[in-house]
Amino acid sequence: MDELYAEAHHWEVNTGGETIHAKRMPGKWRRIKWLAASVWLIFFLGPYVQWNGRQAVLFDIPNRQYHLFGVTVLPQDFWMLSLLLLFFAILLAVATALAGRVYCGYFCFQTVWTDVFTWIEERLEGSPPQRRKLDKAPVDARKLRIKVLKHAIWLVIGFLTGFSFVAWFYGAGPLWRDFFVGGANAAVYASVALFTFGTYLLAGWLREQVCFWLCPYARIQGVMLDKSTVVPAYDVTRGEPRGRVKKGEIEETRTTGDCVDCNQCVAVCPTGVDIRNGQQEGCITCGLCIDACNAVMDKVGRPRGLIRYASLDELEGESVKPMLLRPRVWVYTAILALALSGIIYGLSTLAAIELKVLHERAPLYVQLSDGSIQNKYTLKILNKSETDLKVGISAEAPVPLTLMGAEEPIAVKHGEVTPAIVFIKIGRSDLDGERLPVTFVATTQLPDGTQVSAERENAFFGPSR
Amino acid sequence: MAEHNPFPGENNTGHFWDDNIRELNNPPPQWWMIALWASLAWFILYGILYPMFPVLPWQSQEGGGFTKGILGWSSIKEYEQGVEQVEEVRAQYEDQIAGMSAEEILDDPGLTQYTLASAKVLFGDYCSACHGSGGQGNPGYPVLADDNWLYGGSLAKIQESITNGRKGAMTAHKDILTEAEADTLANWVVEMGETQGEGGSEAGWKLYNEKGCNACHGAEANGVLAELPDGSIVTVGAANLRDSIWRFRPGGYESAKHTILYGVNQPAVEQTRDAVMPAFGDAAGSLDGKLEPDQIKKLAVYVHSLGGGQ
Ligand code: SF4
Numbered sequence A: 001m002d003e004l005y006a007e008a009h010h011w012e013v014n015t016g017g018e019t020i021h022a023k024r025m026p027g028k029w030r031r032i033k034w035l036a037a038s039v040w041l042i043f044f045l046g047p048y049v050q051w052n053g054r055q056a057v058l059f060d061i062p063n064r065q066y067h068l069f070g071v072t073v074l075p076q077d078f079w080m081l082s083l084l085l086l087f088f089a090i091l092l093a094v095a096t097a098l099a100g101r102v103y104c105g106y107f108c109f110q111t112v113w114t115d116v117f118t119w120i121e122e123r124l125e126g127s128p129p130q131r132r133k134l135d136k137a138p139v140d141a142r143k144l145r146i147k148v149l150k151h152a153i154w155l156v157i158g159f160l161t162g163f164s165f166v167a168w169f170y171g172a173g174p175l176w177r178d179f180f181v182g183g184a185n186a187a188v189y190a191s192v193a194l195f196t197f198g199t200y201l202l203a204g205w206l207r208e209q210v211c212f213w214l215c216p217y218a219r220i221q222g223v224m225l226d227k228s229t230v231v232p233a234y235d236v237t238r239g240e241p242r243g244r245v246k247k248g249e250i251e252e253t254r255t256t257g258d259c260v261d262c263n264q265c266v267a268v269c270p271t272g273v274d275i276r277n278g279q280q281e282g283c284i285t286c287g288l289c290i291d292a293c294n295a296v297m298d299k300v301g302r303p304r305g306l307i308r309y310a311s312l313d314e315l316e317g318e319s320v321k322p323m324l325l326r327p328r329v330w331v332y333t334a335i336l337a338l339a340l341s342g343i344i345y346g347l348s349t350l351a352a353i354e355l356k357v358l359h360e361r362a363p364l365y366v367q368l369s370d371g372s373i374q375n376k377y378t379l380k381i382l383n384k385s386e387t388d389l390k391v392g393i394s395a396e397a398p399v400p401l402t403l404m405g406a407e408e409p410i411a412v413k414h415g416e417v418t419p420a421i422v423f424i425k426i427g428r429s430d431l432d433g434e435r436l437p438v439t440f441v442a443t444t445q446l447p448d449g450t451q452v453s454a455e456r457e458n459a460f461f462g463p464s465r
Numbered sequence B: 001m002a003e004h005n006p007f008p009g010e011n012n013t014g015h016f017w018d019d020n021i022r023e024l025n026n027p028p029p030q031w032w033m034i035a036l037w038a039s040l041a042w043f044i045l046y047g048i049l050y051p052m053f054p055v056l057p058w059q060s061q062e063g064g065g066f067t068k069g070i071l072g073w074s075s076i077k078e079y080e081q082g083v084e085q086v087e088e089v090r091a092q093y094e095d096q097i098a099g100m101s102a103e104e105i106l107d108d109p110g111l112t113q114y115t116l117a118s119a120k121v122l123f124g125d126y127c128s129a130c131h132g133s134g135g136q137g138n139p140g141y142p143v144l145a146d147d148n149w150l151y152g153g154s155l156a157k158i159q160e161s162i163t164n165g166r167k168g169a170m171t172a173h174k175d176i177l178t179e180a181e182a183d184t185l186a187n188w189v190v191e192m193g194e195t196q197g198e199g200g201s202e203a204g205w206k207l208y209n210e211k212g213c214n215a216c217h218g219a220e221a222n223g224v225l226a227e228l229p230d231g232s233i234v235t236v237g238a239a240n241l242r243d244s245i246w247r248f249r250p251g252g253y254e255s256a257k258h259t260i261l262y263g264v265n266q267p268a269v270e271q272t273r274d275a276v277m278p279a280f281g282d283a284a285g286s287l288d289g290k291l292e293p294d295q296i297k298k299l300a301v302y303v304h305s306l307g308g309g310q
C-alpha cells in the first residue's frame, strides 16, 4: 500500500500549472530537429510557386477545382483523397512502430511552432532561469517592453500562418491584392483570424499541454509502440545508482553508475519529462535529452549514449529482431504500397472527359407510331480539361439503332458537367430481346490535337415478349 | 478526518480513512478549468445574443415563449433569406424567359436546362396525376413521351392544349352498327395498326367510309382532314388509325370495339370513354386560370422534350 502511494507521490503529472522553460543545447538531434522543421517553409512559400502561369498548387474550393501542378483534380476524383489519407495514416503507423513518436518530436506543427515560439522567447527574455525570474518580477517598463514585443511577434507569426494557409485556397496573388483593402470574403478573414489566434494560443500558451491533453495522435501513437520500437531511452543498468562526481574519486573504483544526476536531461526536455523514469506518455521523442546527456558524458569523460535511441529489448539485453523480420513492417508496407499505387494510377489515368449515362425510368421505353421503340437517356458529360470542349456522342448496340438529340456536338464548359438528353430508337423487328446492351461513346479533340474519348455501358429496354 | 496531516509534504487533500487511506489531489489541467469557465461565459453570451431561455408564462406579453435575443435572429427569417437568395438566382432566368417564345427557349441550351428543371416541378404538380411522372401516360390518359399527337406536337400546339384544354368526341355506334359490322371494324383497326395502315381488309375500308368514320379520321384514316399549304394539318383530334399507338389502352380488338360501340365523351352513353384535358390557362372554363402563360410556356418546352416533340 505504501509503495502505491510512494509511486503516486513521485509520479508527477504535468497539468500545465507551471510553464516549462526548457534549456536549449546544441547537438546532433537539435540540428536534425531544425532540418525537419525547415520543411514547413514549404507551407509559407509554396503558394508563390507558379506553374504554367497559374499557382502551382491551388485548392480552389468555390470552383471545386484542385490544381496540382499540371493536374486538375475535380471532386469526382476524390476517392484519391481517401487513399492519400490512408497513406499518411499508415505512414504514421509505420514510423511509430519503428521509431515511436518521431512525427511528434521532429515534424508535428505543434512541436515546430512551439519550438520557434520558445526560441523567440529565449532571444528576448534570456535563459530559462532569467525567464523564470522575469515571470515572477513585478511589472515595470522593461518587463512590459519585452513581453509586449514577444506577444506581438508571436501574433505576427500566427498571422503569417493563417495568411499562408488561406493562400493555398484563395491564391497568393489575389489574397495579397484583396486582403489588406477589405476585398476578401468573410470566410477568408475568419480563417486568418482563427489561425492567428489559434497559433498564438496553442504554440504560445498551451504548448506541451496540447501533446498531453488535446492531441489524439499522441494517444494513438502511444499504443503502437512495442518492445522493439526504438525510442530515446535511458540505459538504467549503466546509469544507476546515479551519483554526483565526487572530488578526488578515482574513475576506476567509483561505486556509482554513469549518471551524474546533473538533471540536464530534465532541464532540456520541452515537455518536462524525466526520461530516467522510463518511457512515458509525456515524451515526444525529440531526442534533445540525448544531446544534453552526451554533452555531459563528454565533459566527465564517460562514453556517450547513456541516453540513446534504443529499444526496450536492447536495453534489457534481449536479442533485437531485425526490422525486416517484423510482420508489422511488412503489413504496413504492403498497405502503403497499395495506397500509393492507387494514387499514382488515379493521377495517371485522369481522363479529360467523363461520361455518365442515366436511363429514363418513367417510362422505361416508349412505343412510337411506326412501331419502333424509343428509350430516353440523360448523358452527363464532365469536362476536366482546361478549355471548353465540343463533345460528339455516338452509341452502339448489337442491332441497328438511331441516335437522336446528339446530331450536333455538345458544348461542355471546362470544369463543368453538362447534361444532354438523347433518344435511341430501334425498329420493332430489330429488337430481339427485352434488354439490349448499349455503349455510349463521347469523343472530343483537345486543343493540342489529341483525341480523347470516354465510354459508358447502358441498356436499351423494350416490351416483354 | 484527521486533525493534522500525518503525511506532510504529500499532495493529499486532507481526507483520511483508516489512518492510511487518503485522497490525493490530482487537479485537472489548469487550461481545462479555463476552458470550462470560458464555455460558461460563452453560454451566457449566446443566450443574450440568440433566442434561448424559456420565459415563465406570466413574464412575457404573449404568454409563454422564450427570450428573443438581442440580435433578433430567428429560424424563419433565415429561411426567408434563403428563399430570397434562390429567387434572386431564378429571377435572372425568369426575366429572360418572360420575353421569349418557347421556340427561342429551346434554342438556348442553358435556358432549356433551367426550364426543364423548373418545369419538372410544375409537371409533377399539375400533369403527372394523369400523364404519369415521366409522361408515360396512364390507362385512358395519353402518353406524352411518344411521337403521336392528336392535336399536334409543336410547341405552339402543346401550349394551346395546356391553355385551353382538349375535349374530343366520338359518336357511340352501338345503335348504328350491327354486331358483325362492329366486329369487322374493330378487326380492321387492329390490322391497320399492326401493318402501318397497309393491311386493312376491304370490308373494313368499305364500312369505314360508309359509316362516316372518315369524316373525323380522314380519308387516309390517319386522323388528318386536310394539309394546309404551310405544312400544318387540320384535325379534330381523332386518332391516327394507321400507327401502332392506341389512344385507349390496352388496345387491341376488345378495346377498339368498346370505343367504336360507346364512343368518346358521349354524355348520354353510359359506357362511353372519358377523355378530357382540362384547361390550365386563363381562358373561359379553365381551372381558375391555375397556370400563368410563362408557366405554360415552360411546361410546353418540358413536354416537347419528353421524347416526341415536333
Ligand atoms: S524525454 Fe527526451 S526525448 Fe522525450 S520529450 Fe523529453 S527531451 Fe524529448
Ligand code: SF4
Residues within 6 Å of the ligand: A234, A239, A258, A259, A260, A261, A262, A263, A264, A265, A266, A276, A292, A293, A294, A296, A306, A307
Ligand atoms: S543528463 Fe545524463 S548524466 Fe545528467 S542526469 Fe540526465 S541521464 Fe544523468
